[in-house]
Amino acid sequence: MIEPNAAHAPSPMATAEVTSGRNRRASWILYWRRLKRRPATLIATIIFVGFFGLAVIGPLVAPYGYADMDMKSLLKAPSLAHLFGTDEYGRDVLSRVFVGTRNIFLLSGSGTLMAVVIGTTIGLLSGYVGGRWDEVVMRLLDVLLAFPALLLAMVLLSSVGPSNLNLVLVVTVLYIPIVARVARSMALDLRTKEFVEAARLRGERRRYVLFHEILPNAMSPLMVEASIRFSFSIFLVASLGFLGLGVQPPSADWGLQVNEARDFISVAPWTLLFPAAAIAILVIATNLMTDGLRQVLASGLDTE
Numbered sequence: 001m002i003e004p005n006a007a008h009a010p011s012p013m014a015t016a017e018v019t020s021g022r023n024r025r026a027s028w029i030l031y032w033r034r035l036k037r038r039p040a041t042l043i044a045t046i047i048f049v050g051f052f053g054l055a056v057i058g059p060l061v062a063p064y065g066y067a068d069m070d071m072k073s074l075l076k077a078p079s080l081a082h083l084f085g086t087d088e089y090g091r092d093v094l095s096r097v098f099v100g101t102r103n104i105f106l107l108s109g110s111g112t113l114m115a116v117v118i119g120t121t122i123g124l125l126s127g128y129v130g131g132r133w134d135e136v137v138m139r140l141l142d143v144l145l146a147f148p149a150l151l152l153a154m155v156l157l158s159s160v161g162p163s164n165l166n167l168v169l170v171v172t173v174l175y176i177p178i179v180a181r182v183a184r185s186m187a188l189d190l191r192t193k194e195f196v197e198a199a200r201l202r203g204e205r206r207r208y209v210l211f212h213e214i215l216p217n218a219m220s221p222l223m224v225e226a227s228i229r230f231s232f233s234i235f236l237v238a239s240l241g242f243l244g245l246g247v248q249p250p251s252a253d254w255g256l257q258v259n260e261a262r263d264f265i266s267v268a269p270w271t272l273l274f275p276a277a278a279i280a281i282l283v284i285a286t287n288l289m290t291d292g293l294r295q296v297l298a299s300g301l302d303t304e
Helices: 010-034 041-059 093-129 131-145 149-160 164-190 194-201 206-217 221-242 254-264 270-300
Strands: none
Touching: 010 041, 041 093, 041 270, 093 131, 093 164, 093 206, 093 221, 093 254, 093 270, 131 164, 131 194, 131 270, 149 164, 149 221, 164 221, 206 221, 221 254, 221 270, 254 270
């Protein structure tokens, strides 16, 4: 006999989805509460989000075109017409800083994302399989780690030529070994856990064990590592732009702006001050946010 309300009873799958959604909301609420207890981390997070928003809408809210020249307004000091002043070509410094935010996020973010995806895959596979495969892969990655990052980037870009694509690929190559080492250490620690052994005993494939059992439990340290790599890549991209190996003129790039402003620092210091300050503030904010993220994730999101 069918009970009157049986037809309207929720399925177990629907109940599980609702419970999972509630747990995620509770975790984010708890994360926000713990974030508010760390003022430096909270301020850094707000600044980072502000820069990210500027990267999205910067070209839309810039008061002038980033490449628009005005020969009547060369090296003008900050004013109501040009809040950050103008450079040696009469271009609005504020507009170039706004547009440069998108470039720095796009190049640094793309390179970091590719490095994290490839490095995580290599590290998890190497740590899980072990043996000769692990030894060979780690020794090859050690070769890349033996070179200073900026020096290796300069050599690579000098060989293939400066371009946005090559810059992203160089950032990817530089940070794959570091991310792979973190992922490998997590795989070495987790591969002996009971839930991994249970998955193997069930006959699950290696891909399933790596990406459905080990990876979800390694996400917290990998998220922190990705944030650290992103902060380093921001500084690397800006440094390469300063050296003339990054974004090429007349594109708006913070490092390129600092390089172009060197000859005018005594007569127009604002042309160097504002892009340099943008680099420093974004890197510091990212580092502080990463440090706070590490502390919050280390304390766990499931208990108060």
